[in-house]
Amino acid sequence: MSNQALKEKITQLLTTATFDETGEWLNISIEATNWPAFANQLRHDENLLFDYLFCLTCIDNKTNLTMVYHLTSTKYRHNIVVRANVDSIKPEIETVSHIWKTAEFHEREVYEMFGVNFLNHPNLRLLILPDGWEGKNPLRKDFEDPINMIKL
Amino acid sequence: MWSFSNIAGSIQNWLNQTFSPTWSLVMQMIIAGIAVISLFAVLGLILVLMERKVSAWMQIRLGPNRVGPKGILQTFADTLKLLVKEGLTPAGADKLLFNLAPVLALVVGMLLMAPIAFAKDFQLWNLNIGVLYVSAVSSIMVISILMAGWASNNKYSLMGAMRSGAQIVSYELSAGLSILTIVVLCGSLNIPDIIYSQADGWWIFKGHIPAIISFVIFIIAVTAETNRAPFDLAEAESELTAGFHTEYSGMKFALFFLAEYVNVFIVCAIGATLFLGGWMPFHIGQWQSFNHVMDYIPSSIWFFGKTFFLIFLIMWFRWTFPRLRIDQLLNLEWKYLLPISMINLLLVTVIAILGWHF
Amino acid sequence: MFEEIGTTTEGDLIINVGPQHPATHGVLHLVITLNGETIKKLEPHLGYIHRSIEKMCESLTYRQFIYVTSRMDYLSAHINNQACALVVEKGLQIEVPDRAKVIRVLMAELTRIASHELWWGAMAMDIGAFTPFFHAFRERETINDIMEETCGARLTMNYMVPGGVMQELHPNFQKKVKEFIKLFRLKVHEYEELLTGNIIFKNRMKDVGVLSKEDAISYGCTGPVGRGSGVSCDIRKLYPYDAYDKVQFDEVIETAGDSLARYMVRIKELHQSISIIEQLIDNIPEGDYQAKTKAVLKLPKGEFYQRVETARGEFGVYIVSEGGTTPHRIKFRSPGFSNLSALDKMARGSKLGDLVAMMGTLDLVIPDIDR
């Protein structure tokens, strides 16, 4: 499906979505609260079938966090990028790990690196950081490494 | 002619003339014990080096070549290293069993040395049920492995020991059955009798195809019984780190190591005795002149040559094949080896009764 | 830690495979709940060599950050570097000379062969065959020597720069690669004799760690793992980059989804890589090996994503730029991370001995997972 067709189709699904076509792929910005239902539609709609979540990450914009989901369909080969802003002090978003299994590990990574709380995640525990890690989330912009190997 | 039996005989005569019969027997026992222990050490040194060289050449490497000329003293260096290493005992281990297990493994090896004929008329103990004795004593080995695995208080060790138990108990069957085929053919359990019955040709040639089949089964079964790859599930270093000897270090580990190699030597010696004629030179039926030429090669060389050939075969397996999985290992025994060896035994019995063998 | 795993009942055995264990190449830590020999549950613990490369890259310029990615998946260092160079080129709209494109593809395919070689040897060692390891390293050494001559290093080459490659090819490169390919065809046959046909090996691999097509897509498994399950996921074919649109090759797809299928995909990929190299080695176009670029690279404000096919699967670089000389956020989508997440699904219900076969065919490189 072309970007234009995707845009029309997605507008039908979610009227509040806003689009940005400057990048390589169609960028869709949505509200975090709409995400679980919207994700389900993206995955199961017959004309969309976004069955492959190839990248899940988070961006720290200092004022807020942005969750970024890169989706592709292995049947139609179209790609979209879904973005959802979450609050930086109490970040919360619904998990999609039951829709795309790969999200389970990626969300755990985002959880410990950015502190985003994924609601209803089956196993939201530290994955990479050592057990009992306390303190700020390392990939946030305001994180200062006490040893600071980066700046030397 | 210079031979082991002559030397042994003259020593015995001298002892009998010099001391009273009781003391002479004690002295003989001490000498035999020392001989067995030194044979152990020598075998360990040779086999470890042999394994390393064989593996190296198969893996397009050079192998040990630093200590001594072409690396032949490498195992001395290794032994020295293991001797001076600390022998750790884990905190939760059953100390008595933990320390007993490697010793038991070694004692089993020593016991098994007794009935083996190393050369013409040269045997520590001419037992009339020699073959039965060997298969009975060799199954004690599994106890030492279970002991080591259980006493280590380590999950890997325990799993290795349990695997080893299942494995050795099942493979004992087909090893025993393939030994039986030869016993049926020659009608004796006595090792010298078996060897002399091969004076006109080895059983592997005389016994038609069934003898060859039982030879193959015997080799497979003893490879499994001695925990050698591809049946090294008790150790399985990629799954269980080191299996039953995970917690052993220093000399205790070395004893297990030594016991493994000595066991390989013993089962190969038994295999050589049963199927390849032991120290019996290569004789062909009625070709008297050919047989005479063969007799000029000393019997001990024949024995060690055959044994080392079988050892090489087992090493060849190890460095070629991947390891089996535990259920496949038991499948192989119960679905393939055991039925085949039973039918094979039946065939051999028919051959023996009808006298079809050469 | 162990209580949290849940579902453990009386009689279950929990063992830790790793962080130091002969079957985990690197410091992967798996907590396995066993019932006898059967795996009930498996839980990976990561992070033993996490270096936060993503954070490091935020303070490095667009020329500098490329070298760091060699340290992630060190076996396909070249392809990682290529992805980073490509994403910078995408952002700056640099036209790469044809010669550089072909050189990049040649190097990437050599890297892929070298990586598969190491995988072959290490996997064989996992399932108990030692000899293949050394045989595989013999050919890998040859590739490393070729690399060393042109790039100056054997493993972490850092040969890619935005706009092309760092240095001209060594004069001996073509001759040596041709010699190598000729020899390698024979050696692959030897590999098949030694391992592929072996009945023990086949039994160890067949129907072990089956991953269905739906699961493979859902878990995001790519590369040989995905293709072994019948997912068409070769980025080289789907979204061609550099000179991949100019070469003919087949995407190897097996449908069984078990360890043997994943093994066969990799072995067949060796042949495909050889064929790609053969097509290009005599047709390296003349011209510059590097496009003219500014001394200081500044990516325009925006987001850039580049996916490439490494030896382990789809590798993605996601850069968010604020218009400065360093990226605002950089994310590496590593294939190993997603492939590892499927291990629990595969392993449940199989024997402990199967686990090493599965991990072997997943071809896990731990720095790639931890980053």
Add this chain to the structure above:
Amino acid sequence: MFIVKYIKNIFKGVKSLLVGMRRTGYYFTHHKEIITQQYPDNKETLNLPERFKGEVVLIHDENNEHACTGCTACELACPNATIKIVTKFDITAEGKKKKALDKFVYHLELCTMCNLCIIACPTDAIKMDQTFEHSVFDRKELTKILNKPGSKIRDGVE
């Protein structure tokens, strides 16, 4: 037929094992193919490719002169602060102050041999050397000062 299949399986299996054993047996008997090298023994004949990246060196000619102007381009190019350039001010013949290299500090322990400094250098003053035996007993020995004592900049290099 079950029995036929059973026996066929056995023969197929044994054959596949023998094929593998032939391969290892071939290498066992062909020692010429041995590939492992004896590294310390072949030191004399060891030939590293000219591009091999061993360590960064400052090129000095026979007059103990180098081409480094102290411009710090390499220092800026280095991703992990391996190079530290300490500059001083020379008084030229005309009596002007001129920036010049005082110390070229090179932390080998931090270097990843990425070659970026060599490319960045505008005067080609540094290059990668082929030495690869870097082990020392004290980490401090890995911090090197690359410009030789008494060396000065070559005339005409700006």
